Amino acid sequence: MAKPKLDRKTLLKNSLSVFKSRGYHGTSVNDLAAASGLLKGSIYHYIESKESLMLEVLNALRDHYVTRVFSKCNDDNLTPYERLQELSIRAEEIFTFEETGDFFVNIGLETINSNPSFTRVIKDFFKDWIGSLSDLYRHVLDEQDAIVQAERVVAELEGSVIMMKILGDVNYLKRSSIRILNEFKELENNKISKVYND
Amino acid sequence: MAKPKLDRKTLLKNSLSVFKSRGYHGTSVNDLAAASGLLKGSIYHYIESKESLMLEVLNALRDHYVTRVFSKCNDDNLTPYERLQELSIRAEEIFTFEETGDFFVNIGLETINSNPSFTRVIKDFFKDWIGSLSDLYRHVLDEQDAIVQAERVVAELEGSVIMMKILGDVNYLKRSSIRILNEFKELENNKISKVYND
DNA sequence: GTGGATCTACCAATCGTTTGGTAAAATTAT
DNA sequence: ATAATTTTACCAAACGATTGGTAGATCCAC
Incomplete structure (x- = not known):
């Protein structure tokens, strides 16, 4: 099966797009995960916290x-x-x-x-x-x-x-x-x- | 007994001050109530919703x-x-x-x-x-x-x-x-x- | 079969909002 | 003026939903 691995650049790009339209407090981790085709829990495989993601x-x-x-x-x-x-x-x-x-x-x-x-x-x-x-x-x-x-x-x-x-x-x-x-x-x-x- | 009633102008002023420093999503109803010396539930005696308060x-x-x-x-x-x-x-x-x-x-x-x-x-x-x-x-x-x-x-x-x-x-x-x-x-x-x- | 990637299930905390109730103040009736 | 009634102002507790975050199971490629 195809495995379009999620590279860091794509993750950041997707996250930026969500933060851009919803702001920081208005964005949930669920939103961020969904933007990269993941469920909430899965995104923590890539990030340490919502805050650290925004910082990155x-x-x-x-x-x-x-x-x-x-x-x-x-x-x-x-x-x-x-x-x-x-x-x-x-x-x-x-x-x-x-x-x-x-x-x-x-x-x-x-x-x-x-x-x-x-x-x-x-x-x-x-x-x-x-x-x-x-x-x-x-x-x-x-x-x-x-x-x-x-x-x-x-x-x-x-x-x-x-x-x-x-x-x-x-x-x-x-x-x-x-x-x-x-x-x-x-x-x-x-x-x-x-x-x-x- | 003293009864320092909360007039509308003061409520709006207090709320503005909180919204100003925390933004809309960053402000909780608890914050707004506390700014006017109330508990969270009590502020609903004065307002219909957080949203309507901001609008006002x-x-x-x-x-x-x-x-x-x-x-x-x-x-x-x-x-x-x-x-x-x-x-x-x-x-x-x-x-x-x-x-x-x-x-x-x-x-x-x-x-x-x-x-x-x-x-x-x-x-x-x-x-x-x-x-x-x-x-x-x-x-x-x-x-x-x-x-x-x-x-x-x-x-x-x-x-x-x-x-x-x-x-x-x-x-x-x-x-x-x-x-x-x-x-x-x-x-x-x-x-x-x-x-x-x- | 081992290790990374993802899911499911869950946690405690907080969210905005509603509820049941109470004491005091204002209003009304006597 | 006083008693009965209603209204006002507030609290404590709880609501269902959602929050950021964690853990263990499962999947899949090598």
Whole structure:
């Protein structure tokens, strides 16, 4: 008989999908097991606890973003603007199709007062994101301003995604992306004109 | 004998405080009762269900914002800029001290797939907010742009509050407020110069 | 037949909710 | 004013359902 063994990656993917739509407290171990075609008791063959599973999901997702998305910020084959463009395209996919971009915010807000171990990973995720972005903005701003700008951009994107989700309007994110890209171009031009004036 | 009757307003206030720190699914009826000095069963003397209580809390909070905060947008005793300033001051109090500003987002995200009745109130709250703000921006922008701008401002503020909460950095909101106020001033100046150029 | 994978059956705890009952307060009748 | 009655406010206990988690039996591939 066919034995489609359940590998870790699939387990985490299935679990993410459930956590995403039901939140942490709203998800039962039964739900998690069913998502991987198991009965409740069986999933404990793979995991130690519901909490440790969520932690692993969060860490895997963070790792995915760092290596697959944020790393674009340091791709030397592209100009800074092109990197931001790449990031923007990936972000739109992530937020609108995969819908994992707001996962950190959802879980972060839901468990901030009850589960500090989650909060730690989530904090690090946002620090990664802001760090990568501020590297980019260093090309057009000084260090301090670059950080502030990166923080602002992350806040605006997250805010847009949330409003998009709650109000059901898909245009929020698109408009934010365009604005952020235009702003970067403007900063680039300002810098060039400043150089010429010096 | 003393009889400190529990009035509705106090009940809702106590319940809000619990829901705020534990979320909807994370809050038990026991928690809610205890917050008002009752045992679990006794709270059903006042409420029909946990769900109806949350709904009442959401509606009361929305009403509070509409009448006490958003109404500033139409205060004819103030200039448009002063109204935005008033709003900004109130918003900062609300988000940093009362911490009720992100309540709608928290509950909205947590229950969007499980409780449409909550989502309806939360949607209306944001529509109220955006509506009031776009009235203000109508002074310096045409109708369509005013709405887009209002949506953007709400998204940016919400994003800032969330980042503030997760990263524990209180400067986010302050910087956003300043930026939004400056931007309004700029829009005002642009409009004036445009009038002069016509 | 050995070992991993999965099921069934179960645990104690907690969930939201209902119940039966009680003491005090408010209302009504005298 | 007082007694009888009803209403209010609450408690302790228990409801059935569900929670996260465990243990032993069973299945299946090698």
